[in-house]
Amino acid sequence: MSIKIEDIVRGRLPLFNVLIAIVLIAIVTGLINPKFWEPGNWQALLTWYLGLSVLAMGESMVLISGGIDLSVGSLASFSSMLLAIAVDRLGWSLQLSIIFVITVAVFIGLFHGAFVSIFSPPLPQIMPAFIITLADNIFFGGLATALTLGWPIPLYKYPDLMLIATPWMLASILLIVALVSIYVQRYSIIGRYIYAVGGNIEVSRLSGVPINRVRLFVYSYSAMCASIAGIIFTALMMTGYPGVGRGQELYAIASNAIGGVSLAGGEGNAVGAAVGAFLITLIRNALVLSGVSPYWYDPVTGVILGVAVAVDLYRRSRGAR
Amino acid sequence: MRGIAKTTLIAIIIAVVVIAVAGGYAAYWFYSQQARPSKLVFVVIGKSVHPYWSVVEAGVKKAGQELGVDAIFWVPQKEDVQAQLSTMDSYIAQKVAGIAIAPSDPSAATPYINKALQQGIPVITIDTDAPQSNRLAYLGTGNYKAGWLAGLAAWQLAKEKGYIKPGATIKIAMLTGSLTAMNSLERMAGFKDAIMNCSQKDPDIKGNIKIVWLGPYNDQEDPTQALNLALSAIQANPDLTIAFGVYAYDGPAWAKALQQAGIPPGKVVLVEFDVTSDNVPPLQQGYALVTVGQRQYFMGYYGVKLLYNMTKYGVDKALKNFVPGYPNNKIFDTGIDLVGMSHKEFTAPTGEKVTILSLSEYKQLAQELGIDPSLLGLS
Numbered sequence: 001m002s003i004k005i006e007d008i009v010r011g012r013l014p015l016f017n018v019l020i021a022i023v024l025i026a027i028v029t030g031l032i033n034p035k036f037w038e039p040g041n042w043q044a045l046l047t048w049y050l051g052l053s054v055l056a057m058g059e060s061m062v063l064i065s066g067g068i069d070l071s072v073g074s075l076a077s078f079s080s081m082l083l084a085i086a087v088d089r090l091g092w093s094l095q096l097s098i099i100f101v102i103t104v105a106v107f108i109g110l111f112h113g114a115f116v117s118i119f120s121p122p123l124p125q126i127m128p129a130f131i132i133t134l135a136d137n138i139f140f141g142g143l144a145t146a147l148t149l150g151w152p153i154p155l156y157k158y159p160d161l162m163l164i165a166t167p168w169m170l171a172s173i174l175l176i177v178a179l180v181s182i183y184v185q186r187y188s189i190i191g192r193y194i195y196a197v198g199g200n201i202e203v204s205r206l207s208g209v210p211i212n213r214v215r216l217f218v219y220s221y222s223a224m225c226a227s228i229a230g231i232i233f234t235a236l237m238m239t240g241y242p243g244v245g246r247g248q249e250l251y252a253i254a255s256n257a258i259g260g261v262s263l264a265g266g267e268g269n270a271v272g273a274a275v276g277a278f279l280i281t282l283i284r285n286a287l288v289l290s291g292v293s294p295y296w297y298d299p300v301t302g303v304i305l306g307v308a309v310a311v312d313l314y315r316r317s318r319g320a321r
Numbered sequence: 322m323r324g325i326a327k328t329t330l331i332a333i334i335i336a337v338v339v340i341a342v343a344g345g346y347a348a349y350w351f352y353s354q355q356a357r358p359s360k361l362v363f364v365v366i367g368k369s370v371h372p373y374w375s376v377v378e379a380g381v382k383k384a385g386q387e388l389g390v391d392a393i394f395w396v397p398q399k400e401d402v403q404a405q406l407s408t409m410d411s412y413i414a415q416k417v418a419g420i421a422i423a424p425s426d427p428s429a430a431t432p433y434i435n436k437a438l439q440q441g442i443p444v445i446t447i448d449t450d451a452p453q454s455n456r457l458a459y460l461g462t463g464n465y466k467a468g469w470l471a472g473l474a475a476w477q478l479a480k481e482k483g484y485i486k487p488g489a490t491i492k493i494a495m496l497t498g499s500l501t502a503m504n505s506l507e508r509m510a511g512f513k514d515a516i517m518n519c520s521q522k523d524p525d526i527k528g529n530i531k532i533v534w535l536g537p538y539n540d541q542e543d544p545t546q547a548l549n550l551a552l553s554a555i556q557a558n559p560d561l562t563i564a565f566g567v568y569a570y571d572g573p574a575w576a577k578a579l580q581q582a583g584i585p586p587g588k589v590v591l592v593e594f595d596v597t598s599d600n601v602p603p604l605q606q607g608y609a610l611v612t613v614g615q616r617q618y619f620m621g622y623y624g625v626k627l628l629y630n631m632t633k634y635g636v637d638k639a640l641k642n643f644v645p646g647y648p649n650n651k652i653f654d655t656g657i658d659l660v661g662m663s664h665k666e667f668t669a670p671t672g673e674k675v676t677i678l679s680l681s682e683y684k685q686l687a688q689e690l691g692i693d694p695s696l697l698g699l700s
Contacts, residue, residue, distance in 0.1 A: 033557055040582060044552035047581075051545060118326055146399055149371045152544075152570065154599045154698075233545045237577065239599050241544040241570060248543075288553035294538050295500065 017311050018258055018275050021304070022282060029286040036289050043167055045285050047236060050170050051076070051229045053277040055248055056255035057181045058225025060273035061218040063256050064185070066198035066265025067116060067129040069219060071108075072226040072252055074141035076245030079105055079230030081144045084153035084240020087161070094160045102227050108136065109223025113216035125201065125215075137249065144242040153240040164235035173232065177225060181270035190217055198265025255280055257309050280305075349404065363628050364412050365447070365621055366405055366422040367396035372597075372696040373617055377423075377447070379692045380621030384629075390418075392625045402426040409433050419443045419628030421460075423620075427451035443631040447620040450652070457636055458644055460624055462615045463654030464507035471508070471592050472515025473669040474611045474659050474677060475563045476523075478590045484562045487529045494535035494554050496575060497567035498542035508567050508594065509537055515671070516563075523670035537567070544570040551578035561589050569595040572612060576603035596660055596683070598698030604662055604680065611677055614658040614697070618690055623655065658683060 030036045055072050062069040079101045086097035112132055119128035155161055163169060185191040193214045196204040204211060226245075233244040257263060258279055259272030283304055287297050365381045367374040378394040385392025397404040402425045410433060412420060420437055424430035427449060434454040437444045443457055450459040475493075479485050493516065499505045513534070521528050535554060540547035547566075551574050555561060559582070566572030572593025579589055586607030593600050593612035603609035623643070630639035640647045658678055665677040678686065684699045694700060 035557055035559070038556065041553070041556040043581075044549070044556050047552060048549035118330060149369055149399055151372065152597070152599050154602065156602050236548055237544050237574070239544070239570075239573065243542045243570075244545045246543055247541060284549070285553045288538070288550060289557040291535075291557070294536055297539070 015260055015272055015275055018260075018272075018279055022275075022279055025279075025282055025286050029290050032290040036286070041285070041289070045281060046167060046170060048285060049278055049281040050174055051232055051245065052248060052251055052255065052281060053174060053274045054177050054225050054229045054232065055245070055252040056259075056273040056277040057177055057270040058222040059249070059252040060181065060256050060259075060261050060268065060270045061184070061194060062129075062222045063253070063261050063263060064198045064265060064268060065194045065214055065218045066201065067125055067215065067218065068133065068253070068263075069112065069222045070130065070133040070249050071112070071136040071140060072222060072229075073245045073247055073249040074137045074139075074144065075105055075108065075223055075226035076230035076233060076248065077144040077242055078140040079227035080234040080240050080244050081147050081153070081242055083231055083234050084155055085147065087158055088153050088155060088240075094158065098231055101231060102224055105223040105227030105230075106220045108140075109220030110216055112136065112223065113212070113219035116215050116219070117212035120211075120215075141246055148240075148242065150242060152242070155234070155238050155240065161235050161238060164232065165238075170232065173228065177228065178270060178274060181221075184221075185269050190214065194218060195266055198262075198267075200266070251280055252277070254305055258305065348398075362391040362393050362417050363419045363625050364409075364417050364421070365392065365394045365624055366409055366420065367394065368405075368423050368425050368448070369400045370396055370398055375696050376692050377617050377621040379690060380618040380623075381625055382621075383691050384622045384625035388626065388629050390625075390629060394621065400425045402429050406430060406433050409437070413437045413440060413442060416440070417442060418632050419445075421445050421447050421621075421624035421628060422451075423448035424451050425449075428453065430454065443628055443636055445624060445627060447624050448617065456651075457631070458627065458640055458647075458651045458653060460620050460627070460653045460655055462617075462657060463652075464504045465511040466654055467594075467613050467615070467657045468508035468511025468513075469515040470511075470657060470659060470675060471565065471594070471611070471613050472512040473519065473671065473673065473675050475512070475565065475590055475592050476516055476519040477667050477669065477675070478610050479563055480523075480525075482587075482590065484590075485523070485526065485530065487526055490531040490533060491562040492533045492535060492558050492560060493563040493565070494558070494561055495537040495565045495567060496540065496547055496551055496554075496571045497537050498540055498547075498571065499568075500537065500539045505567050509565075512565055512592075515669075519670045522672075535561075540571070540574070542568070544574055547571050547574035548577055551575050552581060555579065555582045555584065559584070563590045563592070565592045567594055569593075569597055569600060572609055573599045573603055576606065576608035579608050580606075596697045596699070601680070601698040604660070607662070611659050611661040614660050614683065616655045616657060618687075618692060619655040622690075623653070658686075 035041060059069055059072060082104060083097055083101045086092045086100055087094060115132040116125055116128045193209045196209050197211050197214050229245060234240055255276035256273045259276030261268030261272050283301055287300060367377055374396050381392045381394040395408055405425055409422060413436060420442060422430060430451050431454040434444045434451060434456050438455050446456045446459045448461050484491055495509055497505045520526055520530050520532060535558060538550040538554060540550055547570060555578050564575045566575050575591050591609045593609045596612055596614040600612050604612060627639060627643055644651060644653045660680060660683045661677045662680060664679045664682060667675055669675050684694045687694050687697055
């Protein structure tokens with residue numbers, strides 16, 4: 001696809017509005033506080049960005065397939081506690097613990113996919129997806145707290161864990177998750193099935209797309225990304241906290257909405273989700289750097305999200321005409 | 322295939338529900354049996370099995386020993402309003418001599434508290450108040466005072482580092498988990514008022530200083546958000562003078578952010594809250610200079626003593642002797658300890674004498690009181 005100037009002017013290029021917003025916010029913040037451009041701040045941005053973007057890219061799979069996953073924030077906290085327990089209480093090696101945590105998350109995701117598959121033909125798939133992932137959001141959030149009765153598990157004794165939190169390691173994790181997500185969505189057969197299921201489930205059923213297998217895949221992928229985010233959070237804090245990542249599922253979904261992933265399914269990709277997550281992270285960082293009173297963070301974030309999504313919807317409704 | 326899966330699923334759901342109900346009932350029966358005391362006693366009801374409450378328990382036991390009475394400490398496995406209240410009810414039925422409760426749900430506990438009082442059993446609240454009930458007194462951490470003392474310590478430490486000079490500018494950032502919870506608001510208000518007071522009353526400064534307040538940054542009780550906010554705040558203000566972590570994990574989050582930003586330990590005056598296993602390492606690394614230790618031990622210790630005095634000398638007399646400002650005030654502040662790496666005593670510009678205990682003194686104090694230091698992260 002070649003990019004025409006007309007497309008840019010009319011805002012037909014996906015993500016263009018978001019990129020403009022990012023550049024504008026960066027320029028304005030840089031003018032208010034030149035420290036914005038210092039490498040230290042970009043390192044802080046990267047740290048902050050990482051968890052959310054990994055969650056958002058996982059979530060993009062589910063959203064494209066026409067479902068929703070509300071459990072990712074709590075799954076991240078649960079994974080954080082599980083990792084801390086495996087390393088500290090059970091004395092497992094770090095590698096084994098990480099594999100264990102990711103495996104557990106994948107099974108939880110498979111369960112979500114199976115639940116949606118069992119109930120979906122009579123019901124529209126968004127309903128069981130909403131219910132089971134909301135239930136698990138509550139369940140795993142509670143379980144993460146109940147495991148240690150709310151106490152954190154400090155992991156200072158395990159310096160290996162710190163390696164995960166180095167900027168290079170974080171950047172590589174981000175890159176790997178992004179490349180895998182993009183590969184799956186763009187170049188693999190399952191990716192085409194995901195778009196087909198999200199685009200028009202009846203047509204996919206008639207043309208023999210393995211709908212249930214697609215669901216098993218997308219929910220377990222999303223859960224896997226959530227557990228990776230949980231592991232990253234744990235490494236950043238060097239402590240297993242039951243509260244990490246809680247509530248981030250809504251920001252992960254918002255990142256997707258901003259990045260052009262259709263909440264109705266069938267449209268968008270992981271790159272959009274990652275760019276959307278960057279906008280959200282940037283807003284938070286910019287508000288701190290520009291000295292806005294923290295009492296206004298949520299209202300300002302809400303307005304910017306609203307405008308970004310409205311512009312995107314407007315663009316799309318015009319494009320459809 | 323689909324039919325089988327559905328039947329199986331329904332069967333599993335039914336089985337899970339049955340097991341949960343039966344198991345829950347069995348566990349409840351077991352615990353309520355266990356809780357039944359053998360003779361007349363004072364009862365302290367905590368919130369959950371938790372190192373924090375084990376410290377309260379040590380205070381309860383100590384008071385019971387000293388008074389030669391049976392002082393029972395009871396907690397549910399985890400926070401459980403129903404278990405707490407039915408246990409309290411069974412103690413009321415047994416006509417115990419007095420009850421101290423930390424209600425998980427104050428409004429749900431109110432009728433039970435009033436019922437006990439109607440039957441002549443004195444009831445006080447500890448740790449968490451039930452202000453709508455007729456409880457005779459409340460023993461807990463005065464969060465405003467705790468924040469105030471933290472502010473005095475921060476002023477003193479910043480002054481010792483030479484940051485506080487006439488005409489200077491100091492930047493103070495607060496990081497908290499909530500902008501609405503009372504304990505957070507009171508801690509921050511106390512901290513801020515203390516520093517503002519010091520800036521006026523300090524004879525070397527007399528108000529001739531510019532104080533820039535950053536935040537309060539709200540991490541919504543998510544420690545990674547706390548770290549990210551702290552990192553950004555430090556990036557925006559590398560000349561930060563004082564940092565205050567309002568909730569337990571906020572101090573460690575500041576410490577991590579300072580470390581990651583390459584700021585040497587001790588350059589920023591970092592004040593933490595609570596003494597737990599994750600608050601102590603930042604002190605030892607030198608990033609945190611002081612932390613605020615709550616005295617939940619005394620909630621148990623004084624709770625039992627107060628109840629005992631009520632039965633011995635009458636409610637009014639016991640309260641008059643114990644709670645300052647009674648009968649207008651029924652709240653007793655159990656107070657806090659400031660804890661740092663080394664012992665320090667100073668007189669704040671507000672005229673108060675403030676002591677910072679060293680970690681080893683604090684550990685010794687805990688041991689003398691019969692508290693296992695590992696509960697406080699001091700091993």
